[in-house]
Amino acid sequence: MKSIEKAVSALQLLVNSGGELRVGETSRHLKVTRSSASRLLASLASGGLIEQDPATQRYRAGILAVQLAASFHRNFDLVEQAQKEMDELARTTEHTVWLGVLSGTEVVVLKTARGSQPIQFTVEPGHRLPAHAAAMGKALLAVKPDAEIRSLFAASLDPVTKQTLVSIDDLLREIAMSRLRGYAISNQELFDGVKAISVAFEDPHKGMNIAISVSYPLFALEGGSDQSVVDALLLFAHHFGSRIGDKRWTK
Amino acid sequence: MKSIEKAVSALQLLVNSGGELRVGETSRHLKVTRSSASRLLASLASGGLIEQDPATQRYRAGILAVQLAASFHRNFDLVEQAQKEMDELARTTEHTVWLGVLSGTEVVVLKTARGSQPIQFTVEPGHRLPAHAAAMGKALLAVKPDAEIRSLFAASLDPVTKQTLVSIDDLLREIAMSRLRGYAISNQELFDGVKAISVAFEDPHKGMNIAISVSYPLFALEGGSDQSVVDALLLFAHHFGSRIGDKRWTK
DNA sequence: CAACATGTTGCGTAATAAGCAACACTTTGT
DNA sequence: ACAAAGTGTTGCTTATTACGCAACATGTTG
Known part of the structure; x- marks a missing residue:
């Protein structure tokens, strides 16, 4: 047609x-x-x-x-369910929390929750980010096999900041690392001075993947370590993942 | 095509x-x-x-x-502008305020603002109401000439409650009355026991019409009169209409 | 296991969408 | 001020393509 x-x-x-x-x-x-x-x-x-x-x-x-968008959100109750817990995560970390899905080589932001930090990086729902530069993108790509990722990025990777990975092989290596780690990282690859970490979930009923990310400016790190943020995200992933029945997080 | x-x-x-x-x-x-x-x-x-x-x-x-919906809302800044004043209107009236647009013979709700009343009638954004039974619908129809309204409702009017107007002639008479009055009324025509009043606005730049309505249960009326709600709505219409440059409300 | 629905392919024919002009109209340039 | 270029829309004809008919694969129900 x-x-x-x-x-x-x-x-x-x-x-x-x-x-x-x-x-x-x-x-x-x-x-x-x-x-x-x-x-x-x-x-x-x-x-x-x-x-x-x-x-x-x-x-x-x-x-x-x-x-149509209203019916999308009505069906896609994962998003609604995530909302409350995102607020909680934003409160404990004090940083900005995003929820997004993969669309081709981009991540579409569906929900945001603002933390209490005075300086924040916000994105309006509906906007898109290059998947290879965003933590959410890497987390979502990590679900797919390497071959599929490679065919997705037939074109070269657009550099967004100086830190952005431009080689597909580098990206695949980084994604492999994300799989081992359990969460994905974007270190100033999307915005200078901003780091983000993200985990992906799969809705067992709808067969759809979403990612949750926490973004924080480097200068906000206490003692140079972001361990507390990582811990909070992993705790969130355990709670939320087991509640929606995601196999990767139930145990 | x-x-x-x-x-x-x-x-x-x-x-x-x-x-x-x-x-x-x-x-x-x-x-x-x-x-x-x-x-x-x-x-x-x-x-x-x-x-x-x-x-x-x-x-x-x-x-x-x-x-697409995100780009709609980005363009349609009337809605964004209305949001704050809707909250204000909901606070002063204590009732539920809706914002909607006409789509064929139905009204699509785009925004809502809840009042402080404990018992409320809420509708999710994106939902639709039959225009001939809703106050917003009548207010929006009142902008169009009678001939166009008549052709819109070629089919018979669906009864929603016992009060719903089912004759097109009755509807046109009621709409004519709305034009004189300056606002439209739905007296239990959409929900039993619920009355609503509404005014319509026209965006001079985008050439688009929106309506704002206030809905309230009959038992919440003080002394059986809803004059205070009407006054609040007209005050709102004057403020908002003149701010967006609607000719009908500038004077 | 049979009988039934459902969703997805080839294939030939009939419907229709694309290009070409021509039109009215607005915007730009001189 | 008028010319010139640009815009969006509408007949008209041909080449494109979308439709219905089957057949098949895969669940669902009795």
């Missing part, structure tokens, strides 16, 4: 273009004529998935998208 | 089926063979708009839907 796949591509483009899309822009990226792009967007708008601004003629997300 | 419109219909069906969709169900509702429905859903899933549960084979909303 090529036309539908093209339509979905247009929606991805909409997200990547900051929420607004024009017909000409769409036609160029999808390599179709403006007439086709016009009809494509009009069709998507027919059911309210997107809608056209009457003033600027630009297209943006519609109400149906909100409803 | 019929196949895309069919795909959007499938998404609407997904929302109306409680967030889960099966191939057979889809084929029956869209009146296509199972093979077509299978390919259609697979195409939608290709880009992450929906995804298939590996265990049950059922389809549900995907991550792209969450991203």
Whole structure:
């Protein structure tokens, strides 16, 4: 069903273009004529998935998208269940806690819980982070076999900071280390001066993976050690993992 | 682009089926063979708009839907702006405040603010209400000309409670009254024992309409009069409307 | 274990989406 | 100020593709 796949591509483009899309822009990226792009967007708008601004003629997300997302969150009760415990984790560590899922080579942030630290790094739910640079990304990738990871990152790894791993082999080595360790680390690979650690969970019913991460600025470390944060995260993983029935954490 | 419109219909069906969709169900509702429905859903899933549960084979909303909704809320800053004032309104009235938009013959709730009353009627964001029975619906319909309203409700009006208006002519009369009044009323037409009043706003930039409503149980009325709630809502409408540049409320 | 549903493939034909112009309209440049 | 380029939309024709029909694989139920 090529036309539908093209339509979905247009929606991805909409997200990547900051929420607004024009017909000409769409036609160029999808390599179709403006007439086709016009009809494509009009069709998507027919059911309210997107809608056209009457003033600027630009297209943006519609109400149906909100409803779909609502049904996503309603089904995906792992997220709801995690919320309360995330708050708890944010309180004990005093740092920022994120919950995310893997989408291709990126991590989509679904929930956040702010710690009590005055200086924080926050990300709005719905935003995306490069998986190879984020702790959550590595934790989620660690579930997959190396071959799959390698095919995912066919293109080269984009450097985000000076610390970002740009070689796939380095990434795989680091992920192997994460598997042994039980949690993944991002040491200033996503933001300078910010470290993050993360663990992944699998919902046995829905067959879906999520990750929880704690991010903290380097200067906030007491005595240069982040052992207390690691301990808190592992404690959280044990509690939450056993409650949702994740085999990796039940014992 | 019929196949895309069919795909959007499938998404609407997904929302109306409680967030889960099966191939057979889809084929029956869209009146296509199972093979077509299978390919259609697979195409939608290709880009992450929906995804298939590996265990049950059922389809549900995907991550792209969450991203789309996030971009919707980012663009639609009216909602964000309204949030704080809604909290204020909920505090002064002590009742529940809803914010919604019109989608066909239904109202989609986007935000809620709870009042301090111990007994409350709450609706989750993303849910929908029949426009002809909800105060928000009438307020939003009142913006449109009668002819358009009449064509919207080609089918008969579904009765929700014993008070629900079932005749289109009655509805139009009631809406005309709302225009004179400046606000719309739903007197136990949506929930027995619950009354609601609502006002609509228009974003001059985005050309989009939203409504704010206050719902309150009849037994909570002091002295049988709801004048204080009406006054609070009109005060809110004046403040908010003039701030966003709505012509109807600037003077 | 049979009878039934369900979801996913090939395959040929009929439906339809894409490109090409032409149009109205706004924005930009001189 | 007008020309020139850009934008989004709409007939029209052909080439593309999506549909229904089977057949198959895999659970589900009686």
